[in-house]
Every structure is written in structure tokens, then in C-alpha cells.
Amino acid sequence: MEYLELLGNAFKYTFMWRALIVGVAIALSSSFIGSFLVLKKFSMIGHGLSHVAFAAVAIGLVLNTAPLLVAMPVVVLVSIFILKLNESANMHGDAAIGLTATFAMALGTTLASVSGGFNLDLFSYLFGSILTIKSVDVVLSIIVSAVVIIVVFLFYYDLFAMTYDEQFATVNKIKSKRLNLILAILTGITIVIGIRAIGTILISSFIVFPTVIAMQFNKGFKSTILIAAASSLVTVIIGLLASFVFDLPSGSSIVLLNGFVFMGVYLYNRVMQTQK
Amino acid sequence: MDSKHDIIVNNLSVKYHQFEAVKDVNFKVNNKDFIAIVGPNGSGKTTLIKALLGLKSIASGTVLKSKLLSVGYLPQSTALQDRQFPATVEEVILTGRLANKKFPKRYNQEDYAEMIKVLEYLDIVALRKKRIGLLSGGQQQRVLLARALVNKPDVLIMDEPTSALDQSIRDQFYKLIKMLNEEIDMTILLVTHDIASAGDYVNRVIYMDQTILFDGPFREFCEQKELSPFIHTHALRRAKRSEG
Numbered sequence: 001m002e003y004l005e006l007l008g009n010a011f012k013y014t015f016m017w018r019a020l021i022v023g024v025a026i027a028l029s030s031s032f033i034g035s036f037l038v039l040k041k042f043s044m045i046g047h048g049l050s051h052v053a054f055a056a057v058a059i060g061l062v063l064n065t066a067p068l069l070v071a072m073p074v075v076v077l078v079s080i081f082i083l084k085l086n087e088s089a090n091m092h093g094d095a096a097i098g099l100t101a102t103f104a105m106a107l108g109t110t111l112a113s114v115s116g117g118f119n120l121d122l123f124s125y126l127f128g129s130i131l132t133i134k135s136v137d138v139v140l141s142i143i144v145s146a147v148v149i150i151v152v153f154l155f156y157y158d159l160f161a162m163t164y165d166e167q168f169a170t171v172n173k174i175k176s177k178r179l180n181l182i183l184a185i186l187t188g189i190t191i192v193i194g195i196r197a198i199g200t201i202l203i204s205s206f207i208v209f210p211t212v213i214a215m216q217f218n219k220g221f222k223s224t225i226l227i228a229a230a231s232s233l234v235t236v237i238i239g240l241l242a243s244f245v246f247d248l249p250s251g252s253s254i255v256l257l258n259g260f261v262f263m264g265v266y267l268y269n270r271v272m273q274t275q276k
Numbered sequence: 277m278d279s280k281h282d283i284i285v286n287n288l289s290v291k292y293h294q295f296e297a298v299k300d301v302n303f304k305v306n307n308k309d310f311i312a313i314v315g316p317n318g319s320g321k322t323t324l325i326k327a328l329l330g331l332k333s334i335a336s337g338t339v340l341k342s343k344l345l346s347v348g349y350l351p352q353s354t355a356l357q358d359r360q361f362p363a364t365v366e367e368v369i370l371t372g373r374l375a376n377k378k379f380p381k382r383y384n385q386e387d388y389a390e391m392i393k394v395l396e397y398l399d400i401v402a403l404r405k406k407r408i409g410l411l412s413g414g415q416q417q418r419v420l421l422a423r424a425l426v427n428k429p430d431v432l433i434m435d436e437p438t439s440a441l442d443q444s445i446r447d448q449f450y451k452l453i454k455m456l457n458e459e460i461d462m463t464i465l466l467v468t469h470d471i472a473s474a475g476d477y478v479n480r481v482i483y484m485d486q487t488i489l490f491d492g493p494f495r496e497f498c499e500q501k502e503l504s505p506f507i508h509t510h511a512l513r514r515a516k517r518s519e520g
Contacts, residue, residue: 039361154380161371164363168423171329171349172375218407220364 003245010244018138019130019197019250023240025145026194027232030206032152033186035225036163038211041093045082046204048097048104049191052078054200055108057125062115067125068137068192076188078104083184087177128199128251130240141193148186155179160221197240198251206232209258216265235261280342281307281430281463283328288337290320290327296335297323299486305431310457310464312478312494314471319485321467322352325433328465346375348429350420352436359409365419366391366404372426394422398452414445425456431463432456438470446470450477471497 056074060067085096161169194203214227239254283305290298298320326332373387438446454477481497483490
């Protein structure tokens with residue numbers, strides 16, 4: 001009863017509404033992009049970029065400016081850099097991500113160490129805190145989410161063709177390099193927007209989990225994206241409410257919930273397969 | 277250029293860093309040709325067709341083809357092995373219709389009608405709503421062929437299309453390609469190791485090892501024992517088959 005009462009009270013707080021709006025916006029945009037990234041075997045780009053975001057936030061705190069304003073251009077540029085490394089320098093995507101992620105993490109921790117004084121702030125960016133979400137974050141996340149959804153909608157068939165078979169797409173006059181660039185930019189801005197609510201450590205799960213969960217349903221591409229978006233929405237909303245009710249960190253609540261959903265769907269699939 | 281359908285390759289060279297994978301290659305693809313490009317591993321066959329398709333930049337020389345020439349491409353059968361990829365046969369085939377579409381690209385009635393035609397032609401209508409990763413190797417190859425054909429190409433370029441297929445399916449596959457060549461006058465360019473199976477269907481063989489060492493009919497190709505043991509083996513196999 002106590003928990004139900006708490007749940008009822010959750011909607012009375014402005015910060016909770018902000019968190020829910022930001023969460024829904026990130027859930028939609030990251031699951032839309034995630035479907036292409038995971039299937040292009042670029043799942044770990046979110047992980048790499050989140051480390052870069054960590055370093056950028058540290059720089060922002062050192063410079064005493066809004067950390068996300070620093071993080072946005074830095075993360076987008078590094079996202080493009082990883083893409084170009086992968087395209088031109090004969091470097092595999094995972095190696096390019098590994099390089100940039102570890103370098104950025106080292107930079108972030110060095111800055112945190114030498115500067116001191118902002119460790120508490122940095123901690124809230126690491127694991128996310130719904131209490132820190134401001135009105136400007138809400139507006140920004142709605143705009144970013146809308147841009148991502150519109151771009152994916154407009155380029156959907158080209159993005160799908162390129163994700164399935166990039167060489168065939170190129171032969172068919174699809175501008176794969178341009179699409180990869182668009183995808184890199186969208187990924188960068190989605191990661192940055194998610195930092196407030198989810199934190200740099202866990203934001204990459206928003207890219208990977210929804211698609212991997214949706215893939216367990218063995219559907220076509222369009223259905224997989226829609227299932228990924230639906231799954232992401234449900235886990236974000238329930239995860240945020242659970243974090244409020246049980247006083248848990250928001251990011252980890254959502255990621256744990258995603259993990260349980262994945263295990264449930266995976267096991268159900270295995271059981272159904274053995275019964276066939 | 278003689279006709280819209282011709283492809284003329286002049287002094288073509290393609291490099292990977294310092295290594296010249298394709299060296300001073302000259303040939304002309306005529307309308308309705310069915311050409312097998314053969315050669316040992318690393319002889320530059322795949323690089324050559326990638327240069328023809330615009331997938332690999334050219335170090336020197338030219339590839340002349342009409343802007344009106346529509347090209348279908350069937351990649352190596354081992355290239356697409358992601359069985360987890362969530363895509364239906366319909367979704368994959370329709371991507372072959374994107375080439376001439378304007379932004380924002382959307383499929384129309386004609387696209388669906390062409391897809392159904394090609395599904396019927398290749399006898400895979402029943403697979404339309406199935407997930408491609410769940411199909412057998414032979415079925416997947418037919419789907420990818422359907423994707424290459426759905427835009428009604430003038431030229432079909434294939435890279436080792438049968439390398440992952442059983443012998444019986446290979447023969448069916450070549451018969452099908454020959455039918456396209458004869459019935460709808462489609463020009464075919466086929467990179468293969470399997471000249472023993474494909475030889476009976478092609479009208480021309482190009483043998484290359486960085487550069488072109490032979491260009492002519494299969495019958496003459498079989499007689500070129502001095503060129504390479506590669507040819508000799510196939511000539512022997514062919515002789516044995518005709519004796520049998």
C-alpha cells in the first residue's frame with residue numbers, strides 16, 4: 001500500500017514529469033537509431049561515445065560552463081571521427097571505439113583528479129539523476145527525439161538497404177557515406193541528451209537493449225523497430241517509476257528492467273523452440 | 277559506344293595501397309554476352325567487378341558505360357551470413373527498387389507488382405513474408421537474385437554466386453541465369469571458381485591473373501593448357517564429363 005501511495009504521489013512532482021518526458025524522448029530516439037547500429041554491428045558505439053561524453057562533461061565542469069553544451073559538439077565530432085576511422089583507416093569499428101573510449105575515459109578521470117571539487121557533480125552525470133533534469137533538458141530532448149524520428153522516417157528505406165547490404169545499396173545509388181554520417185550525428189546527440197536521466201555509464205544500453213529484445217520476436221525490420229520502440233518506452237516508464245518508489249538510481253533501474261525483459265523473452269523463445 | 281548496353285574497359289588498373297590488384301585490363305562487354313571471369317585466388321576478379329560497379333576507385337584507365345545502363349548486382353553467397361538479421365524476403369527484394377527513386381523514397385504499386393513478378397519468375401512467392409535468415413542457402417540466393425532482378429537490369433553482375441551452394445542447386449542456378457540471358461536478353465557477368473559447372477552456359481570466358489590472359493569461347497579456353505594448371509584441370513574435367 002505504501003508503495004502504491006508513493007506511485008500515486010510520483011505524478012505530483014514536476015521533476016518526475018520532466019524525467020518521464022525526457023525518458024520517453026530518449027527511449028524513442030535511441031531505439032530507432034539503435035536498430036540500425038546494432039544490425040550494422042556498431043552496438044558498442046554508444047558505449048564508446050558515453051565515455052567521450054564523460055570526458056566532455058569533465059571538461060565542461062572544469063571550464064565552469066554547462067557540461068552538456070560542451071558534450072554535444074564533442075560527442076558528435078568523435079562519433080564522426082569513429083566512423084571515419086572505420087571507413088578509411090582500415091580499422092575495425094570495435095577497435096576505433098576501443099581507442100576513443102579508453103582515451104576519453106583516461107582524460108575524464110585525469111581532469112577529475114587534477115581539478116577536484118566537482119566529483120559529486122560528475123557522479124550525477126555518471127549514473128544519471130532525475131532530480132537534475134531541467135526544463136531546458138526537456139525541451140532539448142523533445143527536439144532531438146523529433147529530429148531523429150523525422151530523419152529515420154524520411155531516410156528509412158535507404159537506411160534499411162544500407163544496413164542490410166552496404167555494397168548493394170551503393171551499387172543502387174544510395175549514398176551510404178552520407179547516411180553513415182547522418183547516423184553518426186544522430187547517435188552523438190541522442191547519447192548526450194540521455195546523460196542527464198540515465199548517466200554516461202548506462203546510456204549505451206538504450207541503443208542495444210531494445211533492438212536485441214525486439215530481435216527475439218523474429219519479425220521483419222519494420223516490426224523490429226516498432227517492437228524495440230515499444231519495449232524501450234515501457235521499460236523507461238516502469239524503470240523511472242520504480243526508481244522513484246524504491247529510491248534507486250534511475251539509469252540502473254531502467255537497465256536492470258531491460259535485462260530482465262531480455263532474459264524473459266529469450267528464455268520464452270528457447271522454451272518454445274524446444275517444444276516445436 | 278556502340279549501344280546503351282555495352283561496357284568498355286580501357287587500360288584499367290586498380291590498386292590496394294601499393295599493390296596493383298588489376299593491371300592494364302582491356303575488354304568490352306557486348307549486349308547479351310554471358311561472360312565468366314575466372315582465375316586463381318587473388319587474381320583480381322572481384323576487384324575488377326567492384327571497379328565496374330563503382331565500389332572500388334580506379335587507379336588509372338576508364339570504364340565506359342551509358343548512364344542509362346541499369347546494373348543488377350548479386351554479391352558473394354557467403355557475404356551475407358547474418359541469420360539473425362530481422363528482415364523479410366519482401367523487405368530485402370524491394371531495396372532493389374530504390375535506385376531510381378526520389379527523396380523521400382517510398383514504394384508504390386508498381387514496385388510491389390514488379391516484386392510479385394520476380395517472385396513468381398523465380399518460384400519463391402511462398403517465401404515473401406518469411407524472414408530471410410530462416411531460409412536455406414539456395415533459397416536465400418534466389419531472394420538476392422530477385423533483389424538484383426526486380427529493377428529489370430540490362431546487365432547482371434555476379435560475384436561467386438554459387439560458392440556456398442550444393443552442386444545440384446548450382447546447376448539449377450546456372451540454368452536460371454541462362455534463361456535470363458536468352459529469354460530477356462540480359463547481359464551476364466559472372467565471377468566464378470566453378471567454371472566446370474558454369475562453362476556450358478557461358479558464351480565467353482575471361483581468364484585473368486592481375487591482367488587478362490585469355491578472352492574467348494569456353495571451347496577454346498579448355499584448349500589453353502599452357503596458360504595455367506587451373507585451365508588444364510577444368511579441361512580434363514570437361515573431357516571426362518563428355519566421355520561419360
